Amino acid sequence: MSITTPRAEVAGDPSRVRPRAAPQFTVMAARFNPTPLLLLFGLVALGLAGLSIGDMFLPRPYDGVVLETDNPRLVVREVIPGSGADRAGIRAGDEIIGIAREIIHDYEQAASLLNRRRIGEELPYLVKTTGGERVERRVRLDRRRIGDGSYLYVCGVAVSFFFLGLFVLVRQPAQHASQVFFLLSGLFMLALVCRLRPASYSGVDTVVLSIGSLAMLFLPSAILHFYLVFPRPAWLQVAAESPGRTGRLTRLALRWGWPMLYAVPVVVLVASVLLELARGAPGRRLAGSPAASWWLLVIFVLLGLFALRANARHLGTARERRGVLWVLVGSLLGLAPFLIAMLVVRDSRSLFWFGVLPLILVPITFTYAIVRFQLFDIRIILRRSLLYTITTVIVTGVYAFAIAGFNAAFRGSDLASSSYFPVVLALAIVLLFEPLRRRLQDPVDRFFFGERARLRQATMQLGEALTAKVDPEAVVRELVEKLPRLVDLRFAALYLLRGDALECVAGPDHLPATLPLLPPLQRFLNRRRRLTRLDQLGALPIRSPEVAAMARQLEEAGVEAIGELASSRRWIGLVLLSEKRGRMPLEREELELLQGLLHQACLALETGMLLAERTQQAELERELEIAARIQADLNPGRLCFAAGWEVAAVCQPARDVGGDFFAQLPAPAGGAAVVYGDVSGKSVSGALMMMAAHEALHALAIAEPDPGRLFALTNRRLYELGRRRFVALGYLGVSADGEQLRYLLAGQPPLLLRRRDGRVSELPLPPHRIPVGALANGSYQPIEVPVAPGEIVLGYSDGVTEAAAPSGEFFGEERLIEALASTAGGPEEVVRGVERAIAAFTRGGPQYDDLTLVAVGRLPRSRPPGRRAAAGASTARRPESRS
Amino acid sequence: MNKVFPLLILLLVVVSAAMGGLYLLSRPQPPPWTSDSRQALEAFEQGLEALKKRYLSEAHEHFERAVELDPDFAMAHLFLARHWRQRASAERLRAVDASRLTPREALFIRYYLAHADGEHDEAEAMLARYLESHPDDPFALSVACDASWLRLDWDEAERCYQHLLERHPNWVEAQNRLGYLAMARGRFDEAEERFQSYVYIAPDQANPHDSLGELYMLLGRYDEAEEAFREALARRSDFCPSLQHLMELMIFAGEIDRARQALADLEAEEACRDVLKGGLRCHAEVLLSYAAGDFEGGWQRVESCSERLYRSVLPHRLALLTGRREDAFELEERLRAGVAQEADLPPREHQWHQAALFHVEASRLLADGRPAAAAELFARADELSTYWGDSQWAFKLYNRLGWLTALELAGRAQEAKALRRKIAAINPRFASVFHAGQETLAELARQAMARSDGDSAESAPRPQ
CATH class of the missing domain: 1.25.40.10 (Tetratricopeptide repeat domain)
Structure with a gap:
């Protein structure tokens, strides 16, 4: 049975393994890596933002005067109660003429002057009162921070967006969209932190505001650039590859478009300034930029959102499309109010509430899209403990508010004054806290870890399905088809060990059909015992160029991870996994889950293989049983010999089938002779040779009963079979007069003669004793020796003398002689006696060689001659079943 | 690390450049004036500071010290030549090697010399060119x-x-x-x-208070003016302008005794000797007499120091009021000739002198009983005069008093009323000081008009 699944049936997406020709910008990105420059830009931007924030929140000298806006003169709108100005007698409506012995012309000069002073310093103010009188007031400067809550909020939004961009860049430094996103986040941060702030007129003010203006200048281009390439420039690629003018124009735009994109705001700014100069009147400024620049931002944002929508339509998976939709909605809801408010609203308070406050939606939706839909191909694994903590904090906060609310609601009432009230409240908290936390935790878990739970469940189900199968082919099919769907792989492939190579039994066509079996890789995978990324192979000291070459080959084919399939008994093969769709790498948890699945698959495969092997073995055993029966049947159940003679034989194969045998052949002068043989080799091979020898002897004996020629012919026949097998044969017959034993030994041990007085001696050996089949030619001469009545001749195979005790000692000839000598009775008794002696010697230990004993003896004279022997019958014992 | 290292180098270079730039910027700049002596430079800058504060004597001392310490200190010589008309310094300037001076110094010296040589247009052009580049x-x-x-x-x-x-x-x-x-x-x-x-x-400077005091004095806010002058003198007890203005204030306020005391204080102040030398004492004494109604005494004073009073109109008025027509004519001619001769005076000076000339002619015509003609000349004098400091405003108001008298005598009551309101709006107390003099002149005018009505003759011919 083969474990092969037709490769064409395997699910996967091999056609997308090799990347398509990249459009111009990604090719450029491949040549020049801007990530270090971007990081430097980010560092500088963060530094400047920090400078701006520090500048805003550093305590500054403050006089307590709030001036009228939109008034070129420094007229006091209000005086902060308790401030230095208030204590000095400055009132609303007064006009500040001079500070610190300098005549002040505008607010900037005043602020700059104050910034150079110290907190606590007393300064002379020249003030024109509402009555028209000019008086000098001495004002002591208090402490103040220019930045307020709204600026802090802006900084929070901006910095969080920046760090989101940094996180994306660190996770995906080579991705063009992530690079542009980081640039955008940096510019966004600079624009908000450094430009949307009140002027402090400090030394850093000019630098910070200038940087903010510069960031505002390039922000529209960055926004549009980002939306054109996020999450990937699918529609641009499609357009670039389309035939005709559209394709040509798109390719041209891609080549030259990016620098032009960033030049447009500069051109618009220059044109605005030139127009203002031509008119001779300054135009309206919004956060330091002309209104035209803000309109350009609006246009670019709209174009960008359209481009985003177009990109989304070309995305492959629903998950990505949903993520992009969230980004689109978030951008619209966050940016639109801001842009409208900047262009329309004049009041700073309204600008904050209607324009700036919704900006938080931008980083929130991006974060959500990344966490939930793995945009930018980033997978975030949230620690459960962190979410637990957050949930607990939220619940605690809810309780804190509830307590505060209760206290406020029932303050002064009888209930609040009751001593039972705090007890009841505490009990309520204790009883309800955990259920509430769990109620909150469940949806959070489902939200954040739902996919992970689904993955685990799906993995478990697949594992169960695998282990339920015993057919290895079905296991392979199940694994290779379902595993990619489980974690959104492009393909999976399975290589099984065939001889000394790995053959692909399932996988996409572009993978090689075979892989070499590389011991270093095998050892390495065996040591790791888990799925390994290909890029981790190179880092390890395998020091094998073949492994490196194979890793390169597989990497080019789109393989990301490799793992072994191995049980405790054997090494089964390799599994290859591609990267996930969307070029996302496999996460550690996913690898662990997959590894568990592969273990189950290993078990299933091993079970299937074992089952197949067992089935095969059972069949083999049955065959062996049959063969043993056949073989046993070949040994005659009853032996005939010559008249006046007795014969007994036994043959015990060491295994189910053996190489020893004995047979009854026709004797030349009539009657029968006994041949006993011992084939070199055991088990099935020995048995087959035994069969050949047996049949050759029988067939040839019909034509040529003479033992010498019989053995010669049998020798020739067996030699021609080849296989370097030979047979030790022994021939026992009776001479023509029936008085002598005529025997031939070819490879068998010498015969033993037991005389009537119990003495045992060896009979002479024939001159040519080479086992039959060993040489091409053999000349065999039988010997005749007289055997007196009551004497027994014992022939045996070397398995008798080589029967081993548990200590390893052989039975040997001496024991055999002793057993022969001590056993009274005829051939039957002798055979049994020797058997018993051997059994007692080996004490039930394993039998390593076949045992054959043939005993012939002349009947004692007590038996009337002429009585025809009961055909010299004796028993030939079949081997016990060894199953 | 290979990627980070170049960035670190770049960062290091940028930081070093920034620090180097800060160091260069923080280094003290070279002084704007060329001198080999640091002490001379210090003295010169002290002189500039004193000049800014209008502490003229102190400034003079500092500049003198500067040239003493460094005889080749060109700018110190320039200031001495320009403000104190020291000929030696002026001569020294012509020998200065402008190549070793700063562009500003070279400009100032060439500018001064051009004006001194009468090349006014060239001087202004030179200045304009310099300002284009600086x-x-x-x-x-x-x-x-x-x-x-x-x-x-x-x-x-x-x-x-x-x-x-x-x-x-x-x-x-x-x-x-x-x-x-x-x-x-x-x-x-x-x-x-x-x-x-x-x-x-x-x-902490005296001049600001003095300037404010002068305005208050013009506006008839004599108490505030006195306070301002006292403030000035509190900052600088030898501030001659404030001592002078205080004296004038007392006169305008009609406090003759206090005026005399102020004059005595002025005379007692050694730093003000030079100021007094310029005719201030005579002027002050004449004014005091006139304000006190002592016209004869005033004329005596005029005769004792007339050389230094030719620019003042009071001698002429006193001459008229005391019946000295010939003296009045002579003063008139002298004023006319003096104006014509001093052609190098700035236009402002010329304008004032012309106004003074119109005033004295008008006064004579009025005294001759020709109020209409006098009114015209008074009006012209009023056009040319301003409320400038250094008591030029007093001339303008004084001229208007004469004009008022002429209008009234000419029967132009409406105009006179309007003018009276104008004068009162500016300084309601000014007229009272000179009431006696005005009345006397008006009486002379009426007498002359009566005579001319009786004789049907024009004004008495001017003596040849």
Whole structure:
């Protein structure tokens, strides 16, 4: 049975393994890596933002005067109660003429002057009162921070967006969209932190505001650039590859478009300034930029959102499309109010509430899209403990508010004054806290870890399905088809060990059909015992160029991870996994889950293989049983010999089938002779040779009963079979007069003669004793020796003398002689006696060689001659079943 | 690490460059004036500071010390030549090697010499060229603004001083000049604001208080004026302008005794000897006599120091009031000749002298019983006069008093009423000081008119 699944049936997406020709910008990105420059830009931007924030929140000298806006003169709108100005007698409506012995012309000069002073310093103010009188007031400067809550909020939004961009860049430094996103986040941060702030007129003010203006200048281009390439420039690629003018124009735009994109705001700014100069009147400024620049931002944002929508339509998976939709909605809801408010609203308070406050939606939706839909191909694994903590904090906060609310609601009432009230409240908290936390935790878990739970469940189900199968082919099919769907792989492939190579039994066509079996890789995978990324192979000291070459080959084919399939008994093969769709790498948890699945698959495969092997073995055993029966049947159940003679034989194969045998052949002068043989080799091979020898002897004996020629012919026949097998044969017959034993030994041990007085001696050996089949030619001469009545001749195979005790000692000839000598009775008794002696010697230990004993003896004279022997019958014992 | 290292190098280079730039910027700049002696330089800058504060004697001392320490100190010589008309310094300037001076110094010297040689247009052109390449040089700007003021191009002067203030808000002299410009053109509120700002900016200086006091004096706010002058003198007890103004204030306030005391204080002040030398003592004594109604005594004073009083109109008036027509004519001629001869005087001076000439002619005509003609001349004098400091405003008001008398005697009651309101609006107390003199002149005029009505003759012919 083969474990092969037709490769064409395997699910996967091999056609997308090799990347398509990249459009111009990604090719450029491949040549020049801007990530270090971007990081430097980010560092500088963060530094400047920090400078701006520090500048805003550093305590500054403050006089307590709030001036009228939109008034070129420094007229006091209000005086902060308790401030230095208030204590000095400055009132609303007064006009500040001079500070610190300098005549002040505008607010900037005043602020700059104050910034150079110290907190606590007393300064002379020249003030024109509402009555028209000019008086000098001495004002002591208090402490103040220019930045307020709204600026802090802006900084929070901006910095969080920046760090989101940094996180994306660190996770995906080579991705063009992530690079542009980081640039955008940096510019966004600079624009908000450094430009949307009140002027402090400090030394850093000019630098910070200038940087903010510069960031505002390039922000529209960055926004549009980002939306054109996020999450990937699918529609641009499609357009670039389309035939005709559209394709040509798109390719041209891609080549030259990016620098032009960033030049447009500069051109618009220059044109605005030139127009203002031509008119001779300054135009309206919004956060330091002309209104035209803000309109350009609006246009670019709209174009960008359209481009985003177009990109989304070309995305492959629903998950990505949903993520992009969230980004689109978030951008619209966050940016639109801001842009409208900047262009329309004049009041700073309204600008904050209607324009700036919704900006938080931008980083929130991006974060959500990344966490939930793995945009930018980033997978975030949230620690459960962190979410637990957050949930607990939220619940605690809810309780804190509830307590505060209760206290406020029932303050002064009888209930609040009751001593039972705090007890009841505490009990309520204790009883309800955990259920509430769990109620909150469940949806959070489902939200954040739902996919992970689904993955685990799906993995478990697949594992169960695998282990339920015993057919290895079905296991392979199940694994290779379902595993990619489980974690959104492009393909999976399975290589099984065939001889000394790995053959692909399932996988996409572009993978090689075979892989070499590389011991270093095998050892390495065996040591790791888990799925390994290909890029981790190179880092390890395998020091094998073949492994490196194979890793390169597989990497080019789109393989990301490799793992072994191995049980405790054997090494089964390799599994290859591609990267996930969307070029996302496999996460550690996913690898662990997959590894568990592969273990189950290993078990299933091993079970299937074992089952197949067992089935095969059972069949083999049955065959062996049959063969043993056949073989046993070949040994005659009853032996005939010559008249006046007795014969007994036994043959015990060491295994189910053996190489020893004995047979009854026709004797030349009539009657029968006994041949006993011992084939070199055991088990099935020995048995087959035994069969050949047996049949050759029988067939040839019909034509040529003479033992010498019989053995010669049998020798020739067996030699021609080849296989370097030979047979030790022994021939026992009776001479023509029936008085002598005529025997031939070819490879068998010498015969033993037991005389009537119990003495045992060896009979002479024939001159040519080479086992039959060993040489091409053999000349065999039988010997005749007289055997007196009551004497027994014992022939045996070397398995008798080589029967081993548990200590390893052989039975040997001496024991055999002793057993022969001590056993009274005829051939039957002798055979049994020797058997018993051997059994007692080996004490039930394993039998390593076949045992054959043939005993012939002349009947004692007590038996009337002429009585025809009961055909010299004796028993030939079949081997016990060894199953 | 290979990627980070170049960035670190770049960062290091940038930081080093920034620190180097800061160091270079923080190094002290070379002084703007060329001198081999640090002490001379210090003395010169002290002189500049004193000059800014109008502490003239102190400034003079410092500049003298500067040239003493460094005889080749060109700028010190320039200031001595320009402000104190020291001939030696002027001669020294012609021998200066301009190549070793700063561009500003070279300009100032060439500018002064060009003016001294009568090449006024060339001088102004030189200054304009310098300002094109150095538009924010406060010294050059100040000189340009002063030139505009001297040319009586007061609009340009105002713009110039305002520009100077914008570039250098602490250039207090511009604040003072703008105040006087506003005062001269009758924008008294603005002038008060300017002087108040001047006081605010430099409260420890005497001149701001003095300038404010002068305005208050013009406006008849004598108490405030006295307070301001006292403030000035509290800062600087030897501030001669304030001592002089205090004396004049007492006169205008009709407090003759206090005026005499103020004069005595002025005379007692050694630093003011030079000021008094210029005819101030005579003028003050004549004014005191006139204010006291002692016309004869006043004329005696005039005769004792007439050489130094030719620019004053009081001698002429006293001559008329005491019946000395020939003396009046002679003073008139002398004034006319003197104006014609001093052609190098700035236009402002010429204008004032012309106004004074018109005034004295008008006074004579009035005394001759020709009020209508006198009124015309008084009007012309009024057009040419301003409310400028240094008591030129007093001349304008005094001229208007004469004009008022002429209008009344000419029967132009409406005009007289309007003029009276104008005078009262500015300084309601001014007329009372000179009431006696005005009445006397009016009486002379009526007598002359009566005579001419009786004889049907024109005014008495002028003596040949």
